[in-house]
Amino acid sequence: LLSLAPALLICIANGIGVGIFRVHPLIMTLGTSLIGVGFLQVYQRTVIATGTKVPDVLAWIGTGLTGGIPNSLIVFVPVAAFILFMLGRSGFGRLLYAVGDNERAARLSGVIYWKVILALYILSGILAWIAGLIYVGLIKAPSLSLVEPRVLPAVAAAVIGGTSIFGGRGGYLGTIVGAVILTVLATLLTVLQMPEGARQMLFGLIVLAVTAAYIRITADS
Incomplete structure (x- = not known):
């Protein structure tokens, strides 16, 4: 405690x-x-x-x-x-x-x-x-070294699950789904022996892509 x-x-x-x-x-x-x-x-x-x-x-x-x-x-x-x-x-x-x-x-x-x-x-x-x-x-x-690499995937899981970084939209169930998707992806990358740095870059690209898509959809609507 x-x-x-x-x-x-x-x-x-x-x-x-x-x-x-x-x-x-x-x-x-x-x-x-x-x-x-x-x-x-x-x-x-x-x-x-x-x-x-x-x-x-x-x-x-x-x-x-x-x-x-x-x-x-x-x-x-x-x-x-x-x-x-x-x-x-x-x-x-x-x-x-x-x-x-x-x-x-x-x-x-x-x-x-x-x-x-x-x-x-x-x-x-x-x-x-x-x-x-x-x-x-x-x-x-x-x-500390084992926790830091989890920060970006945590954000990516929320974004993939439909949570808006601008607020007001999203849900925890979607975040769970996003986390499951990233876990499967991380397992696949481990099997492919992809370096940790490349994984972080991929997670960053995922966040940017999903955010850009959200902004585009919002603007069109």
Whole structure:
């Protein structure tokens, strides 16, 4: 639970910066991510020096099986169900789409923008914390070098799944489909022995192509 504190601290800072001080989300999250990376690099040195062991429960969640089913999948299913319900059935989900689609109209409708943004970043931080714990259990060590290559594919999965980078459109089910497509693609590239750098270039091209297609379709409509 101690690891939840920095996750909440960073996401609250992001929510305040974006929601109250009107800092651009890209700039705000980039700044806090660099700060977080700096702390992680210091922590990695401590881990190497002290030989800190990953708790057995995290290793069990990350790599264990229950009835032949990966424990990480068992954790993912209820979390995914919660996100799908929240976005599709809850009032908070409707507020998120409203703010993302047209912030000004949402404000005029009485939506308190900064509260919605702050709640969104806090929820995102908690979900990122859960994913981080599972990932640490999978690799059995906190490693920055293994996480960085996953950033662009995560964006690509959302874009391929139909989420607009301009806000107001998209859904979690589409993101799951996008992630499955990228996983199949990554497996194929592994079989073809394509270097990691080439994979990153391909993922970047996918994001650009899908975004360009979305802009074209939006302009035509």
